[in-house]
Amino acid sequence: xxxxxxxxxxxxxxxxxxxxxxxxxxxxxxxxxxxxxxxxxxxxxxxxxxxxxxxxxxxxxxxxxxxxxxxxxxxxxxxxxxxxxxxxxxxxxxxxxxxxxxxxxxxxxxxxxxxxxxxxxxxxxxxxxxxxxxxxxxxxxxxxxxxxxxxxxxxxxxxxxxxxxxxxxxxxxxxxxxxxxxxxxxxxxxxxxxxxxxxxxxxxxxxxxxxxxxxxxxxxxxxxxxxxxxxxxxxxxxxxxxxxxxxxxxxxxxxxxxxxxxxxxxxxxxxxxxxxxxxxxxxxxxxxxxxxxxxxx
Amino acid sequence: xxxxxxxxxxxxxxxxxxxxxxxxxxxxxxxxxxxxxxxxxxxxxxxxxxxxxxxxxxxxxxxxxxxxxxxxxxxxxxxxxxxxxxxxxxxxxxxxxxxxxxxxxxxxxxxxxxxxxxxxxxxxxxxxxxxxxxxxxxxxxxxxxxxxxxxxxxxxxxxxxxxxxxxxxxxxxxxxxxxxxxxxxxxxxxxxxxxxxxxxxxxxxxxxxxxxxxxxxxxxxxxxxxxxxxxxxxxxxxxxxxxxxxxxxxxxxxxxxxxxxxxxxxxxxxxxxxxxxxxxxxxxxxxxxxxxxxxxxxxxxxxxxxx
Numbered sequence: 001x002x003x004x005x006x007x008x009x010x011x012x013x014x015x016x017x018x019x020x021x022x023x024x025x026x027x028x029x030x031x032x033x034x035x036x037x038x039x040x041x042x043x044x045x046x047x048x049x050x051x052x053x054x055x056x057x058x059x060x061x062x063x064x065x066x067x068x069x070x071x072x073x074x075x076x077x078x079x080x081x082x083x084x085x086x087x088x089x090x091x092x093x094x095x096x097x098x099x100x101x102x103x104x105x106x107x108x109x110x111x112x113x114x115x116x117x118x119x120x121x122x123x124x125x126x127x128x129x130x131x132x133x134x135x136x137x138x139x140x141x142x143x144x145x146x147x148x149x150x151x152x153x154x155x156x157x158x159x160x161x162x163x164x165x166x167x168x169x170x171x172x173x174x175x176x177x178x179x180x181x182x183x184x185x186x187x188x189x190x191x192x193x194x195x196x197x198x199x200x201x202x203x204x205x206x207x208x209x210x211x212x213x214x215x216x217x218x219x220x221x222x223x224x225x226x227x228x229x230x231x232x233x234x235x236x237x238x239x240x241x242x243x244x245x246x247x248x249x250x251x252x253x254x255x256x257x258x259x260x261x262x263x264x265x266x267x268x269x270x271x272x273x274x275x276x277x278x279x280x281x282x283x284x285x286x287x288x289x290x291x292x293x294x295x296x297x
Numbered sequence: 298x299x300x301x302x303x304x305x306x307x308x309x310x311x312x313x314x315x316x317x318x319x320x321x322x323x324x325x326x327x328x329x330x331x332x333x334x335x336x337x338x339x340x341x342x343x344x345x346x347x348x349x350x351x352x353x354x355x356x357x358x359x360x361x362x363x364x365x366x367x368x369x370x371x372x373x374x375x376x377x378x379x380x381x382x383x384x385x386x387x388x389x390x391x392x393x394x395x396x397x398x399x400x401x402x403x404x405x406x407x408x409x410x411x412x413x414x415x416x417x418x419x420x421x422x423x424x425x426x427x428x429x430x431x432x433x434x435x436x437x438x439x440x441x442x443x444x445x446x447x448x449x450x451x452x453x454x455x456x457x458x459x460x461x462x463x464x465x466x467x468x469x470x471x472x473x474x475x476x477x478x479x480x481x482x483x484x485x486x487x488x489x490x491x492x493x494x495x496x497x498x499x500x501x502x503x504x505x506x507x508x509x510x511x512x513x514x515x516x517x518x519x520x521x522x523x524x525x526x527x528x529x530x531x532x533x534x535x536x537x538x539x540x541x542x543x544x545x546x547x548x549x550x551x552x553x554x555x556x557x558x559x560x561x562x563x564x565x566x567x568x569x570x571x572x573x574x575x576x577x578x579x580x581x582x583x584x585x586x587x588x589x590x591x592x593x594x595x596x597x598x599x600x601x602x603x604x
Contacts, residue, residue, distance in 0.1 A: 136320065139313040141537065141538075143545070145320075147559055147575065148575055149327075152324050152327055152568075232442060236560050238560075252442075265447075265450065269439075269440070269443030273435075276440075277434070280434065
C-alpha cells in the first residue's frame, strides 16, 4: 500500500519533481505539443489559418491535398464538396471539441465528487439514493440519454454538455466515496478528529488534498472519452449544428463523397485521434507521477 | 446459485427499468408541452388540443405518470408518427439486426483479443508485446465512426472486397462488426495480458510447475481458466458498450438496426419512436447485466452470492 500524504498538496508542478529525476519521454513531449497546438487553435483559430471555415468557393470544390495533381498551396489539406478549406475547418473545429470536453469534465467532476463525499459522509440513506442513481445510469448510457435530450430540447452545444455531465459524474462519485471511507480510517484523519478538528476542516484540509491527484488522473482519462463522445454526437447530427465546423460533423459530411475526396474524411479523424491520444498519453504520465496506486487501472 | 440472489438481482433489474422509464417521462416534459414535439409545425390549435387530450397531457402530472407507467408495463408506447404503426413493434422489428451486429462484434473482440492478450503475456516485454500495447492504445483513442470510414474507403471503395453499406446479407455485417469489435479487442487483450501475468505468479502455478507440468498444459489448464474469469466480467461491460456503439456504427454503414432507426426518428421528430427505441435498448442492457450477474457466481464459485 502507499503511504498517506497528510499535508501534501496536489503535486503537479511543471517539473514533476515528485520522483526526482524522472525523464521526459519523447511521447509525452509530443503529446504536450499536440495539446498546446489544439489549445492555441481553440483560442485563436484566425492566427493559424486565413481561410474562411464557413463560406467556400464552389469553383474550388474537391481540390485534393497539396502535392497531388490539382492540389494547391492555398489549400494544404484540400477542400470539401462546397469548396471550403479542410484545414481551416479542422482548426476552427478544435474549439467546440475542447470546450465541450473541458466544460463537461469540470462540471461532472465537481458534481460527482461532491455527491460521493456527501454520500460517504452522510451515511446509509444517501448512499442508497446515490448508488441507485448510478445504477439507473447503467440502463441509460450516454448516447441514449443524449438522443432523448436531443429529441426533446433539440440538438446543440448545451445538450451535448448536459448529456456528458449527466452520464459522466458516476465514476467520480464512486471514487470519492470509496477514498473517503478508506481515508477516514487512517490514523492521521483520526488524529485530526481527536484533537477536535471540525468535519469541514477534516474534509478540506486532510481528505481533499489526498483525493486531488486521483481525481485529476481520472478527469484526464474522462476528458479523452468526452472528446470522442462530443465528436460522435456531432457525427450523428445531435451536437454542434452546421455550418459551424466540428470534427464529427465534417466526417459525417465527408461520408457521402468519400470516394471523390478521401482527404475530407481522413484528416478530421486524424485531428480527433491525435488529440485523444495526446490526452491519454499525458493522463498516463500524470498517473505515473502523481498516483502510483492507480497504475494498472 | 441461490434463489435469493436471483430474486434480488431481478428486483434490481426491474428497479433500473422503472428508473429509466421515469427519466424518459421527465425528459419528455422538460420541453414544456410534449404535443408540440409530436405534431408538425403547421398543425392547428384544434389538432394540438385534440392530441393533448388523446394522450392525456391535460391531466395532472401524477395521473399522467401513473398512466405512463401502466402503458409501459403493457408495452404500449404509442404510435410511430413516421411509420403509422405501434412504435414498440417498429423498434423490435430492428432488434435482430442490432443483436447480430453486437454479437458479431463480440466475436471479433474475443477472437482477436484473447490470442493476442495471451501471446503478449507469455512473451512479455518482447517486440510483439510492445506492438500489441501500442495498437491497444491506438484502438482506445480511435472513434468507431472514423475507423468505419477508413474501412469503407479501403475495403469497399478501393479494394472492392465488401459492400460499403446496407444489411441484406452476412457480407454486410463484416465491416461494421470488425469496426465495432476492434475497439473492444484492444481492451480484452490488455486486460487478459495483465490477468495472465498475475495468475502466473500465483503459488499453485509454481507448485504445478515444480511437479513437472508442461508449459502448454500449465497455460491451458491452470492459468487460462483463472485469467479468463476477469475477461468474462469485462465482456459484460463490453457488450453494453457494443450495443451503444452500434448506434454510431449502424449510422456509418447505413446498417438497418435500431441505432440507425433512432437517429432517423430524431431527425423526423418521431417522438414516440425515439421513446420506444430508448426503452427497448435500455431493457436490453438491463437484461444483459441481469444474465451476467446470474452467471458470474456459477463461473467463479469463489464469489459469494450473499452480498
